Amino acid sequence: xxxxxxxxxxxxxxxxxxxxxxxxxxxxxxxxxxxxxxxxxxxxxxxxxxxxxxxxxxxxxxxxxxxxxxxxxxxxxxxxxxxxxxxxxxxxxxxxxxxxxxxxxxxxxxxxxxxxxxxxxxxxxxxxxxxxxxxxxxxxxxxxxxxxxxxxxxxxxxxxxxxxxxxxxxxxxxxxxxxxxxxxxxxxxxxxxxxxxxxxxxxxxxxxxxxxxxxxxxxxxxxxxxxxxxxxxxxxxxxxxxxxxxxxxxxxxxxxxxxxxxxxxxxxxxxxxxxxxxxxxxxxxxxxxxxxxxxxxxxxxxxxxxxxxxxxxxxxxxxxxxxxxxxxxxxxxxxxxxxxxxxxxxxxxxxxxxxxxxxxxxxxxxxxxxxxxxxxxxxxxxxxxxxxxxxxxxxxxxxxxxxxxxxxxxxxxxx
Ligand SMILES: [Cu+2]
Numbered sequence: 001x002x003x004x005x006x007x008x009x010x011x012x013x014x015x016x017x018x019x020x021x022x023x024x025x026x027x028x029x030x031x032x033x034x035x036x037x038x039x040x041x042x043x044x045x046x047x048x049x050x051x052x053x054x055x056x057x058x059x060x061x062x063x064x065x066x067x068x069x070x071x072x073x074x075x076x077x078x079x080x081x082x083x084x085x086x087x088x089x090x091x092x093x094x095x096x097x098x099x100x101x102x103x104x105x106x107x108x109x110x111x112x113x114x115x116x117x118x119x120x121x122x123x124x125x126x127x128x129x130x131x132x133x134x135x136x137x138x139x140x141x142x143x144x145x146x147x148x149x150x151x152x153x154x155x156x157x158x159x160x161x162x163x164x165x166x167x168x169x170x171x172x173x174x175x176x177x178x179x180x181x182x183x184x185x186x187x188x189x190x191x192x193x194x195x196x197x198x199x200x201x202x203x204x205x206x207x208x209x210x211x212x213x214x215x216x217x218x219x220x221x222x223x224x225x226x227x228x229x230x231x232x233x234x235x236x237x238x239x240x241x242x243x244x245x246x247x248x249x250x251x252x253x254x255x256x257x258x259x260x261x262x263x264x265x266x267x268x269x270x271x272x273x274x275x276x277x278x279x280x281x282x283x284x285x286x287x288x289x290x291x292x293x294x295x296x297x298x299x300x301x302x303x304x305x306x307x308x309x310x311x312x313x314x315x316x317x318x319x320x321x322x323x324x325x326x327x328x329x330x331x332x333x334x335x336x337x338x339x340x341x342x343x344x345x346x347x348x349x350x351x352x353x354x355x356x357x358x359x360x361x362x363x364x365x366x367x368x369x370x371x372x373x374x375x376x377x378x379x380x381x382x383x384x385x386x387x388x389x390x391x392x393x394x395x396x397x398x399x400x401x402x403x404x405x406x407x408x409x410x411x412x413x414x415x
Pocket of ligand 1: 033034137138139154
């Protein structure tokens with residue numbers, strides 16, 4: 001028997017060691033945070049984030065960073081995602097390493113869920129205050145009720161300078177006091193929870209001074225249960241009950257006196273978000289066909305482009321699912337867009353000479369970059385709906401931008 005026990009102990013120990021070794025050698029660093037594993041066609045066909053701007057890449061604790069930009073709610077919203085009638089502008093970070101001081105859609109403060117309209121473009125702005133030192137991958141994101149999280153591009157922001165413990169979150173209430181939300185009422189919460197826990201423990205201690213189980217069980221079995229609770233016990237019981245009621249009522253009164261003005265939780269979806277007034281695009285684009293190689297790192301489109309404007313234009317960028325493919329001879333990014341999502345010269349156009357007003361041209365466009373594979377847009381091969389969507393950005397000689405949206409089936413090619 002002892003031998004058997006020793007063996008079990010030995011092998012358990014070996015198992016534990018193995019598990020420990022396996023987990024300590026395998027320590028992947030998470031760099032993208034959820035979006036990669038989501039269906040590619042959903043990322044392409046839900047929300048298009050563009051014109052993103054990050055006010056800083058390095059901040060100290062208690063300093064603000066502002067993320068602003070626009071998002072377009074795609075017309076061909078997928079069936080499996082509920083319409084964004086109740087959506088919430090969120091920030092994707094590993095816990096409150098920043099706190100969200102303010103967030104706006106169309107200039108309006110949006111602490112609650114909002115109603116977004118399909119097909120509209122909105123401007124947003126989020127003000128974050130740095131809290132915990134470290135390197136953080138900060139995403140803009142939209143939570144859609146019945147649809148899940150729709151994750152925008154993530155950018156690394158470093159919080160250095162200052163200590164976590166120095167973080168302050170002061171708020172001035174309408175009753176005129178200023179307090180730090182980081183610690184407000186902390187001791188009060190601790191006091192009452194500890195108080196009632198001790199109260200409960202005292203009640204149990206009162207009884208467990210005497211033998212608890214076997215003697216009581218036998219006495220009860222023998223039909224002498226009454227002897228187990230004495231007259232003093234009853235008095236103590238009544239004392240505890242009365243004290244409980246008394247303390248609850250008195251402390252409730254005291255709390256009401258100390259905080260005479262309180263309001264219920266403010267809630268409810270906000271309607272009437274104001275979208276950006278958009279001019280109709282002056283460049284008409286027709287997707288003749290679109291394909292991608294499996295396996296591969298690129299997608300190819302045959303586009304028929306008609307310039308209905310009055311100045312010659314060139315194609316500068318194709319955006320899909322947070323990945324930006326640029327033709328660097330037309331347009332260069334200066335916003336500090338996340339490196340892993342920016343293909344600075346990832347867009348090649350068979351003929352990207354200026355397209356004169358009134359002219360129509362059919363071109364072959366190839367968007368290629370490691371990001372196509374790294375962000376698993378290539379995984380559209382596994383999706384039940386092989387259609388893509390994106391934005392095309394055209395520029396005229398003066399740099400004026402014209403946005404056209406594309407949306408078409410995306411057919412794989414295997415040979
Ligand atoms: Cu991330």
